[in-house]
Amino acid sequence: MEDGMSLVAGTCERVFRDCALPQAIALDPENGEWRGALWSALEETGLATAWVPEEAGGAGASVREGFEALRAAGRHAAAAPLADTLVAGLMLARAGLDVPAGKLAVAPVRSGDRIRLRADGILSGRAGRVPFGREAEHVAVIARADGGDGRGRGDGSDGGSGGGGGYRVALVERARCGLVEGSSLAGDPLDRLDFEGVAPLAVGGRPVSRDEARLFGAASRAALIAGALQAILDLSVDYSRERVAFERPIAKFQAVQQELARLAGEAAAANAAANSAAWALENHDAESDAVLVEVASVKVRAGEAAHAGALIAHQVHGAIGYSREHVLHRYTHRLWAWRDEYGDESEWALRLGEHFARLGADGMWPALTGI
Amino acid sequence: MAQAIQFDPIRLPPEADRLREEVREFLRGEIAAGAFDPHDPAGDAFNREFSRRVGARGWIGMTWPKRYGGQERSYLERYVVNEELLLARAPTRAHFTGDRQSGPVLLRYAPEHIRLDVLPRICRGEVTFCIGMSEPDSGSDLFAAKTRAERDGDGWVVNGRKLWTSGAHHADYMIGLFRTSPPTNANRRHGLTQFLVPLRTTSGISTRPVVNAAGGHDFNEVLFEGARLPGDHVLGEVDGAWKQATSELAYERSGSERFLETIHALIELLRDLGPEPGVREAEGVGRLIAQLHTMRRMSISVAGMLAAGKEPVVEASIVKDLGTNWEQALPDRVRRLAAFVERSERLDAVLAHDTVIAPKLTIQGGTREILRGIIARGLGLR
Ligand SMILES: Cc1cc2nc3c(=O)[nH]c(=O)nc-3n(C[C@H](O)[C@H](O)[C@H](O)COP(=O)(O)OP(=O)(O)OC[C@H]3O[C@@H](n4cnc5c(N)ncnc54)[C@H](O)[C@@H]3O)c2cc1C
Numbered sequence: 001m002e003d004g005m006s007l008v009a010g011t012c013e014r015v016f017r018d019c020a021l022p023q024a025i026a027l028d029p030e031n032g033e034w035r036g037a038l039w040s041a042l043e044e045t046g047l048a049t050a051w052v053p054e055e056a057g058g059a060g061a062s063v064r065e066g067f068e069a070l071r072a073a074g075r076h077a078a079a080a081p082l083a084d085t086l087v088a089g090l091m092l093a094r095a096g097l098d099v100p101a102g103k104l105a106v107a108p109v110r111s112g113d114r115i116r117l118r119a120d121g122i123l124s125g126r127a128g129r130v131p132f133g134r135e136a137e138h139v140a141v142i143a144r145a146d147g148g149d150g151r152g153r154g155d156g157s158d159g160g161s162g163g164g165g166g167y168r169v170a171l172v173e174r175a176r177c178g179l180v181e182g183s184s185l186a187g188d189p190l191d192r193l194d195f196e197g198v199a200p201l202a203v204g205g206r207p208v209s210r211d212e213a214r215l216f217g218a219a220s221r222a223a224l225i226a227g228a229l230q231a232i233l234d235l236s237v238d239y240s241r242e243r244v245a246f247e248r249p250i251a252k253f254q255a256v257q258q259e260l261a262r263l264a265g266e267a268a269a270a271n272a273a274a275n276s277a278a279w280a281l282e283n284h285d286a287e288s289d290a291v292l293v294e295v296a297s298v299k300v301r302a303g304e305a306a307h308a309g310a311l312i313a314h315q316v317h318g319a320i321g322y323s324r325e326h327v328l329h330r331y332t333h334r335l336w337a338w339r340d341e342y343g344d345e346s347e348w349a350l351r352l353g354e355h356f357a358r359l360g361a362d363g364m365w366p367a368l369t370g371i
Numbered sequence: 372m373a374q375a376i377q378f379d380p381i382r383l384p385p386e387a388d389r390l391r392e393e394v395r396e397f398l399r400g401e402i403a404a405g406a407f408d409p410h411d412p413a414g415d416a417f418n419r420e421f422s423r424r425v426g427a428r429g430w431i432g433m434t435w436p437k438r439y440g441g442q443e444r445s446y447l448e449r450y451v452v453n454e455e456l457l458l459a460r461a462p463t464r465a466h467f468t469g470d471r472q473s474g475p476v477l478l479r480y481a482p483e484h485i486r487l488d489v490l491p492r493i494c495r496g497e498v499t500f501c502i503g504m505s506e507p508d509s510g511s512d513l514f515a516a517k518t519r520a521e522r523d524g525d526g527w528v529v530n531g532r533k534l535w536t537s538g539a540h541h542a543d544y545m546i547g548l549f550r551t552s553p554p555t556n557a558n559r560r561h562g563l564t565q566f567l568v569p570l571r572t573t574s575g576i577s578t579r580p581v582v583n584a585a586g587g588h589d590f591n592e593v594l595f596e597g598a599r600l601p602g603d604h605v606l607g608e609v610d611g612a613w614k615q616a617t618s619e620l621a622y623e624r625s626g627s628e629r630f631l632e633t634i635h636a637l638i639e640l641l642r643d644l645g646p647e648p649g650v651r652e653a654e655g656v657g658r659l660i661a662q663l664h665t666m667r668r669m670s671i672s673v674a675g676m677l678a679a680g681k682e683p684v685v686e687a688s689i690v691k692d693l694g695t696n697w698e699q700a701l702p703d704r705v706r707r708l709a710a711f712v713e714r715s716e717r718l719d720a721v722l723a724h725d726t727v728i729a730p731k732l733t734i735q736g737g738t739r740e741i742l743r744g745i746i747a748r749g750l751g752l753r
């Protein structure tokens with residue numbers, strides 16, 4: 001267990017170690033038995049409902065603890081919808097809905113996908129590239145409510161898109177949605193869910209911001225990335241001390257040392273930014289500028305680190321790291337996949353850049369130091 | 372497995388926010404009074420009177436004990452003062468080295484009567500320090516230093532040459548690293564000693580300017596020809612300077628001066644882009660700000676860990692490595708983002724300045740390669 005790791009994160013670390021050790025999975029890729037065992041353990045330990053308050057039947061962990069657990073999951077190249085289930089549970093609970101047991105998904109994940117909640121209470125629209133969509137039993141759908149149904153107004157909580165009926169969280173049975181299967185770079189499910197004509201099981205009474213799920217979703221990917229980068233740093237350091245070439249451990253070659261130092265820097269940047277974003281999401285309103293800057297920054301920076309870090313780790317490992325039997329790709333492929341989920345670096349950078357352009361040259365520094 | 376690298380999520384405390392407002396108010400007053408030009412990339416950074424006024428505010432040596440003129444304030448408060456002075460391009464050269472580097476060395480290693488004499492004067496902004504480590508044949512490899520200090524009665528006599536000594540032409544004191552014994556076979560780092568060198572009152576010391584590639588005069592050559600130092604000017608252990616790398620180094624490596632040196636290029640770019648930039652420009656600016664913000668968080672984290680009594684040496688080296696590479700790359704990245712917009716004269720001037728000073732940023736105070744070596748050691752690779 002890492003120094004100062006919370007109980008929640010420690011539990012997560014243990015569950016993944018016991019049920020889904022990446023090395024073991026890499027050696028036996030056709031055997032998927034671990035999946036069921038992992039998910040049961042995540043449910044039994046309460047990790048799957050970490051962000052659902054105790055009153056609502058969840059584990060009631062803090063925002064920070066949830067992100068720490070996700071970092072631990074990242075350290076084990078989590079191939080399970082833990083992050084999605086956490087974010088969905090949080091959104092459902094915040095909307096005042098009961099949170100069902102089982103795996104959950106969030107929709108939409110891409111910023112361009114729009115889902116409408118019609119005045120007759122029926123959904124329309126679809127969401128592409130939903131992680132683990134087919135495995136989810138339920139989906140927390142963030143839908144724009146058509147105006148005039150008396151259930152909600154644009155009250156400024158609609159993420160600034162103005163007007164209409166605001167955004168609502170709708171709880172949907174996944175089996176009722178259309179499904180087009182796809183997969184991520186790492187081979188994890190990445191599916192299209194179709195909500196056309198689907199009636200939700202329930203709709204939250206309170207309007208929510210369209211952004212909240214995106215912010216938590218993006219920060220959850222950053223936490224996974226941060227954990228995975230820490231893991232590939234450790235793997236690479238260990239490997240460099242074992243692998244002998246030219247009669248010495250490759251760790252003794254300065255070129256290798258310098259690259260590993262760079263990997264350490266990238267891992268550190270992702271971890272520091274992920275810590276900071278988690279802190280912001282715990283202590284500030286999701287609508288605040290502080291949260292926007294923290295989350296956008298970490299999604300950009302962790303995404304950049306994911307790319308640079310993955311390539312260094314592969315370089316240090318040589319050919320063995322490029323084999324399917326070796327564990328490295330379980331991390332690096334997910335690093336590349338996670339950086340695309342909930343907005344890639346460019347999407348968040350554009351948003352951040354536009355935000356700071358509006359603040360102007362003389363507003364930039366006060367804004368950065370004021371959060 | 373290597374020791375985990377840790378960056379606690381530290382936020383500045385409320386007293387730091389209040390202090391920031393005080394510093395900004397002070398700087399507005401200074402600018403209004405014409406003490407310096409916040410838009411001049413190449414303004415004279417040495418201004419004794421300004422440093423005295425900063426000292427009068429209690430903003431030099433502010434973490435040091437009151438007995439030595441300090442304020443016993445936190446590293447995080449110092450952090451705020453430092454970054455605001457940098458952002459405003461305030462002329463801090465007269466006190467910066469003493470505040471950041473030399474004062475802490477004296478605090479730890481100077482005899483009490485010297486601490487009582489010198490430290491309060493640093494705090495008042497009255498004395499300027501320089502660092503005499505590098506020599507013609509000793510840069511990254513400090514342990515190759517040849518400038519000798521030999522015992523002579525109660526004191527020492529120094530002969531040799533220091534090079535690249537920033538600010539020596541303004542300085543009242545140097546903290547010098549001299550050879551007092553030959554290295555041993557068992558330890559090539561053995562035999563160097565740190566000294567406090569009063570530059571104004573010691574004869575046998577001369578300073579010659581070395582103009583830098585950007586055309587400026589910052590660093591110097593300092594010649595020692597039989598310069599006599601009193602015995603009590605030894606700092607720490609004779610022959611044992613190699614043991615004296617401490618957490619102050621962590622501070623030295625990780626402050627905001629390690630990524631803010633070229634920040635005005637980004638600020639002026641934002642000015643030229645206006646409130647509605649194109650997609651290419653906005654995306655580029657967003658990336659830079661994400662990187663900047665992350666580094667600032669890392670740097671504050673190190674300051675906070677120092678304040679909590681930890682010694683985040685590897686973390687500090689990482690901040691400097693990321694920071695100096697970033698600030699070095701920044702002028703060119705701004706140049707590319709400004710390629711299709713009308714550039715103001717101000718941005719032109721900043722880029723002209725920052726482009727040519729950029730090479731030094733990954734050399735001064737320990738090169739990129741040396742820093743990465745320190746990080747690699749922290750990872751257990753060497
Ligand atoms: C603007 C500026 C201000 C300075 N101010 C001061 C000052 O006030 N006081 C002072 O004492 N010094 C000062 N210096 C000197 C500075 O500390 C040295 O330049 C620095 O330590 C590098 O030493 P060097 O220039 O001799 O380069 P070298 O040590 O000769 O290095 C040349 C190149 O070789 C690389 N190299 C060297 N050793 C290794 C190694 N083991 N592994 C891998 N690569 C290696 C270096 O990284 C570098 O790229 C200043 C320098 C600059 C540029």
